[in-house]
Amino acid sequence: TLKNYPNLHKMMEEPFLLQLILTVLPSLLKRHPVGTKISRAQLYEAFNEQWIDLHVQNISNKLAELRIQTNLKKIKATFQQYIATENYIRYESEEIIIKLDPNMKTERKDIGAKTEVKKNENDYSSSKTCNVWEKYFNGDSVAKYVLRRIGDNKYQFLHKSCQEYYAAQKIVLDIVSWKPSLDSADISNQQFQQQFEAHVPNLSINFKLLNEKASVIKFIADRIYDIGPIFTNLKSRLFRIIEASKTNEKVSIAAANAVTILNSGGISLHRQNWKNIKIPNAILDRAFLDGTNFKDANLDNVSFFQSLLNNTNFSNASMNGIYFGEYAYLEGHAGIIYEARLSPDNSKIVSCSHDKTVRIWDMLSGRQIHKLQGHLHAVYETKFSPDGTKVVSCSEDKTIRIWEVLSGRQLQVLNGHTDSVNGVQFSPDGSKVGSYSVDNTIRIWEVASGRELQTLQGHSQRVYEAQFSPDGLKILSCSQDNTVRIWDVLSGQQIQIMKGHFDAVNGAQFSPDGSKVASRSWEKTIRIWDVASGQQIQKLEGHSDWMTAVQFSPDGSKLVSSSLDKTICIWDVSSGRQIQTLEKHSDWVNGVRFSLDGSKLVSYSRDKTIRIWDVSSGVELQVLEGHSGEIKAAQFSSDASKIISCSWDKTVRIWDVSVGGERQATKGHSSWVNDVNFSRDGSKIVSCSRDKTIRVWETSSGRELQMMEGHTDSVYGVQFSSDGLKIVSCSKDNTVRVWDVTSGRELQKMQRHSDLVCKSQFSPDDSKIVSCSRDNTARIWDVLSGQELRVLEGHSSWVNDVQFSPDGLKIVSCSTDGTIRIWEAASGQQLQLLEGHLSWVNGVQFSSDGSKILSCSNDNTIRIWDVSSGHEILKLTAQANWVKRAQFSPDNSKVVFCSGSKTIKIWDLPFGRDLFVIEGHVECTNGIRFSPDGSKVVSCSRDKTIRLWDVESGLNAMKSEVSSDAISSKDTPTKSSHQHLLLKLAWLNVFGKWVFKAVVYQ
Structure with missing residues (x-):
């Protein structure tokens, strides 16, 4: 049966949608004939109809028990009309109460206690709307039976899909139900547009950006293709909304949403005359915009990732923060890069540099796979073998080296040239390498053995270029001696000498069929030669300078x-x-x-x-x-x-x-980045800075999603709540603040600390926050009310870090007084005093099972403690002046830490051996965190950057390589071979651009 409905068959790949389909399949088959492309919106429509019927019947049954007469059709109609998200409901009068639930207005005294709804002083809704909601939830209105309470003044739909579907439905109905004041037969298109434009500011689509509401966008986009008569004009009216933004900046949110929805629906947006439109923050990823005119448009923060922009006009458009989606840009070389080449399968890049290294990069992620070291001077050229398994490089050190791509291992060093080797190339079958040099020779080498097969001598001055013929039987060379020569590969004999240039020949190439040669010279001419005869065929003139x-x-x-x-x-x-x-x-x-x-x-x-x-x-x-x-x-x-x-x-x-x-033109932090943290699902990163801002970034793309402003001084710490919906921050302004991730709105401001606040953290259930300060205290706060619940006193100096245990029952803190203290969260009583560090303790953390504590200190040590006894279990000494931050990996098998330097290290436990040394920051590193799955580390620095480092793929990408660096004899019995792997996947540079970096052996 499902094969007759292709869209349903595809949707069944998602477990949740499969459940919906099976639930409503009979009603779907009745509604839609065989072969119909049933959209996601239509599926949800059927499911919600069924869901509503069930709950309306439940309401009716409950009211019947109370002997209250009900009208099922009226309840259902009212329920359908008014279910929507709080963000989109805007009631103009209190008639909503009567209209929604008229039969119950006089019966409230008989039906249980009222439900109290507290107002939040930070609520951005109008007081009028708040009053409506307050009455709406009091007593026994319909809402009481279909919503559940999740906080003092918050309610949630029993099924999230109902919320999303009705939010989309309300927006759509707002748009399509509007009618002009005059009969459509008597009104011109211009008059229609003018009347419609006047109404756009009042539409729900203009209330907020939908960028974070992907499901709502998709539901609306589905309706563009719905053949139901009510949706016929949806597409044209979305275009009219965009048109309205040309003359009215107040509808820019509606216009941005409209164009995002049209693009999400796959509507072609090419050749549109969108001069002067205002669509800031719109998402036009992969849009077809060929020939579209954006002259004088407001395109601030619009995303054009992988969009087709041929002949698109951006003249004089405002394009602040616009994102076109440059792929990875790869940094790691410390000198000029002379060459970058793609592998035959386009999966890798090889580059060479004045820094004496050859580097291999992953094309898709931008990750550096290998850093090939061995050359003693600048590396001038590098190329992949035809099968992509090897790389050849040549250098000013007079050598050619062959490397294995998979392992990064050096296979051969080819010695023979007596001066700098300027170029190198594999033969078409990959069995040989040809090289040319300032020593006036071309040499042919056997790849497998590294043996020199031929030395081609004849040029009287340096050779500028050499190339194998397409069949691999000949070699072409050109020289400063004004000649072009062709050689036989097997014998090494000169076959042809082509004379005609009267100045140095600095380049030559075979034609694809090998029958001709083109050469260029300092004399500003190109000459084409016949290979068989050596005769000049053409002389091309036109350039006025060297080619x-x-x-x-x-x-x-x-x-x-x-x-x-x-x-x-x-x-x-x-x-x-x-x-x-x-x-x-x-x-x-x-x-x-x-x-x-x-x-x-x-x-x-x-x-x-x-x-x-x-x-x-x-x-x-x-x-x-x-x-x-x-x-x-x-x-x-x-x-x-x-x-x-x-x-x-x-x-x-x-x-x-x-x-x-x-x-990407996202604006980044303008000063030191002090702290950084992942959301629990790893999809976002939050950072805070000396520039007084908090910023939220998308992990996969590096795009800035949100910026929060409100702190009046440097922000020292940030953390996501476990559900990813809130952020807590602390600052030098002595405050702790809670923020809404989606809107960027400040929800709470907590002011009781008398000095700068160093750290703040949510409890595991997100109901509380603990903070610590230079006022020598830690404090516990209630998230919803912002009230101070406990003050933890005992430290005799600044409290530098604080954290809840995984079960939320304990709190650990550390201080400049050299101690660590464990507290009972409920009572605020001190349970343990951990002493042993000889200087300031900068950071503490519970292990994932809550049985251990990790601490780091200015005494150059990282220590692990047993929570129940308070005893020190392990002491690891770092080769650093002081350890600034340290953190367990999620499985507690590793520790990542940073010191007062620019490097980050990852150690294995319990030995404290270096697994990775991560380098790249150009100033002191301020913070480090493992991602929730332990595969990445994110770091932040005084260099104003956030950098994301991939851990596991570094291990898989390369074999171990011995380093001569010593490990402290305190940590291991002898010097040990250990890996120094540097893996940088993506980092945010000074200007906020995301850059991809990668694995390096030191």
Whole structure:
């Protein structure tokens, strides 16, 4: 049966939806004929109808027991009309009470006690609405039987899907039920639009952004395709809402929601005249916006991730915080990057640098897989083998090295050149390597043995380039001696010498079929040669300065060249005619390449831009900006969907070509980041800073989701509640504050500490908060009321850290007085005094089972204590001046800690051996945390960055490698081999951009 309803069949892959489908299947089959594409909204509609029928019947039964007459149809109709989320209900008068429950208005005295609803002084709802809700929940209205109380003044639907469905339904009905004041036959489209625009500010869709309400957005989007007559005009009216924002900024929320909904529904948004529209914070990810006009529009914080933006006009648009979705940008090299290349399967990138290293990166995540060390000087070129299993590199140290990609192991060191080796390449079958050098020679090597097979001698000056022919039987070389030469690989004999250039030849390439050679020279000409005869076929002139690159198109019919004259030229090979001159770069063009299908070009320049061009028309398609230094190389992926580039700014970047790859422009912290923490599900990160703000970030993308402002001084600590809906913060302004994650609104402000508050934390059930301060106290607070419940006194100096036990029954605190104290949460009584540290204790934490406590101190030690006895179990000495923060991994098998330096270390327990040394922060690290699953560590620093480090994939990515660093003899009997793995997945730089980094062996 379900096969006749394809959408249902797909929905059944989700367990919850499967349950809904099975529950309402009979009614669905009655409503929808075979072959109908039943939407999620229609499924929920059927489920909620059934759910309402059940609860209306329950209400009727209860009222019947009290001998109160009921009208089932009236109760159901009223219930359907008024169920919605509190965020969307706006009642204009108290008639709601009578309308909702008229038969019960005079019966309240007979039906139990009233339910008290307390007002929250921070409630942002109008007093009028509050009064309505207060009366709505008093007595025995319908709400009493379908809602459950979850707090002093909070109620929740018994089924969340009902809440989401009715929220969406209310928004939709608001939009489609509006009618003009005149008959539609007598009104023009312009008059209709004017009347509709006047009504838009009052629509529910204009009350708040729906970005965090993905289910609500999806329900509304489903209705766009609903064939029911009531929904016929929904799509056109969403477009009208967007249109209304052109002249009325007060409907920008409605317009942003409307365009987000249309995009979520897969509606094409191409060629729209959206000049002057105002859609800040809209989500247009993967939208089709070809030719759309956004001139003068407000696009602040709009997300265009992977959107199609060909010919899209952004002239004079406000684009603060706009997000185009540049893929990973890879940092780790400490010097200029000379080359970056994609593996044959596009899964990895290899780069080489002046810093003497070769690095291999994961294309998808941006994670650095290997740091290949061995070269003694700058590494000039690196390439993958044809099968992607090996990498070859060459260096100023006169050597060539072959590496295994999987392990990072060095397989061969090829010695023979007597001067710097400038280039290297695998043969097409991967069995040989060809290299060329300043020593005037080209050499051929056997990969398996590392043996030198041939030395090709004949050039009288340095060799600038050498390349295998497509069949691997020949090698092409060019030199400062003005010649191009072709050699036989097997014999090493020179086959052809091509003379004609009267200045140095700095580049040469075989055509794809191997029949021709193109060469470029300092004399500003390109010459095409016949391989068989060695004769010159064409001489191409047009550039006014040296050329930096020349390449055949994949079909061999065209040539492209780039030059220091800031231009790119496309040439017809057969005629030698110049087809196109591409002029947009403002400085030297360092190189140019065809896409694999030959339809596009990518060029890169000293002007710090990458540009994509259409070959047939010569039109510039995209400009990719982000590098802060001259770009040395760029390359298309095989499917032309991405580009990789490397620069003098020491980064490798990956760009999504369909998007335009402009970097994420989220504004970050403007001063030291003091603390950072994961939400329980790991999907978000919260940070706080000396800049007085708290910011919430999306872990997967690094996008800033929310910024909370209110503290009047540096914010020292932040933490999510266990349900992820609230954040607690503490500050130098002596306050503890509670915030709503979704809205960013301040819910509570707790003021009893007399000095700066160092730390604050929710209890496991989120009902309480504990905080500690430089006033020498810790305090326990009630979350809902903000009232102080207990003051924990006993420390004789600043209390630096405080935490609830996992069961919420105990609290641990630590102090500048050198002690750790355990307290009973309910009574505030001190249970244990832990002494042993010789200096300030900076941090404490319970183990996940609550049986142990971890502490760290200025005495350079990390200690583990038994909670029940108060005895010290383990003492680990760190090689640092002092240990600032330490934390157990979730399984208690590791400890991560940071000191007053820039490094972070992960130790195994109980030995205290280094598993990882994490480096990357450029200033002191202020805080570290394991993610809830223990797979990542997040850190924050005075360098204004938040960095996310992947732990487990680092272990899986590489084999162990011996380090010569010693471990303290206090910790282990002898020096031990230990891994120093540096793995950085993503970090937030000074400007708030997310950057991907990775695994490094030190």
